[in-house]
Amino acid sequence: MTDALLSLAVDLVRRAGALVVAGRASAGAEVTTKSTPTDVVTEMDRAAERLVVESLRTLRPGDGVLGEETGETWGTTGVRWVLDPIDGTVNYLYDLPAYAVSLAAEVDGIVAVGAVFNPASEELWTAIRGEGAWLGARRLRGSPVTSLDQALVATGFGYGTDRRRAQAVVVAALLPEIRDIRRFGAASLDLCSAAAGRVDAYFERGLKPWDLAAGGLIAVEAGLLVTGLSGAPAGEDLVLAAPPALHAALHGRLVALRADEGP
Numbered sequence: 414m415t416d417a418l419l420s421l422a423v424d425l426v427r428r429a430g431a432l433v434v435a436g437r438a439s440a441g442a443e444v445t446t447k448s449t450p451t452d453v454v455t456e457m458d459r460a461a462e463r464l465v466v467e468s469l470r471t472l473r474p475g476d477g478v479l480g481e482e483t484g485e486t487w488g489t490t491g492v493r494w495v496l497d498p499i500d501g502t503v504n505y506l507y508d509l510p511a512y513a514v515s516l517a518a519e520v521d522g523i524v525a526v527g528a529v530f531n532p533a534s535e536e537l538w539t540a541i542r543g544e545g546a547w548l549g550a551r552r553l554r555g556s557p558v559t560s561l562d563q564a565l566v567a568t569g570f571g572y573g574t575d576r577r578r579a580q581a582v583v584v585a586a587l588l589p590e591i592r593d594i595r596r597f598g599a600a601s602l603d604l605c606s607a608a609a610g611r612v613d614a615y616f617e618r619g620l621k622p623w624d625l626a627a628g629g630l631i632a633v634e635a636g637l638l639v640t641g642l643s644g645a646p647a648g649e650d651l652v653l654a655a656p657p658a659l660h661a662a663l664h665g666r667l668v669a670l671r672a673d674e675g676p
């Protein structure tokens with residue numbers, strides 16, 4: 414069953430990605446904001462979500478769907494799809510080629526498959542639980558780096574000013590202790606990049622389920638530990654994705670900096 418779910422996910426992220434790329438030139442025309450004035454949504458976010466949700470309703474009418482733009486519909490099959498139609502909407506708006514369609518399928522509440530497609534680079538990242546993670550045909554195994562002072566660490570920031578102030582304090586403390594920080598602007602791609610060893614680790618506070626579901630599985634299947642802090646599961650308070658050899662050190666610093674607390 415997971416093979417069929419993944420091939421449907423791949424088909425849908427590719428189709429939504431093609432739509433998103435085709436509409437990019439005019440994407441700036443109809444931009445509205447959500448939680449704050451910097452949290453944007455374009456007409457293409459909505460169109461891509463419609464494409465995926467309507468296809469799922471036709472092909473798998475009993476499944477539930479949680480979409481970033483349209484919210485939740487409940488199903489009866491035990492399968493729930495979790496969709497971010499454009500993760501990295503600000504990059505998309507600026508034509509920075511780091512945005513993605515992210516789609517995962519949960520079975521009985523556990524993410525079973527994930528597909529993340531960056532239509533600007535045409536990179537496709539996939540995973541099936543228990544069967545590994547892939548960038549195209551290449552199996553992913555995370556970074557071999559073991560010491561924090563050598564670690565290139567990706568992170569991201571929320572849209573609210575109070576949260577950003579708190580996140581800036583954490584990054585300011587961490588920056589002198591690591592190789593460098595990267596802020597690419599799409600959480601799903603950050604998780605995939607950590608899975609591929611393009612960065613050594615990733616952490617962020619404030620991720621929503623659609624930011625985390627597919628990329629989180631891809632990181633886990635590449636051998637990374639994907640957790641919250643102090644025994645909490647990865648979630649809105651904090652997501653830390655790091656290879657086992659790096660996880661403890663970064664986790665310790667993030668706990669000391671109380672990176673999962675505050676606004």
Ligand code: IPD
Pocket residue numbers: 497499500501502503568569570571597598599600601617619620624
């Ligand atoms: C955002 C991006 C960004 C992350 C934010 C997310 P969106 O998703 O993933 O990198 O820092 O937390 O909300 O709004 O572009 O779908």
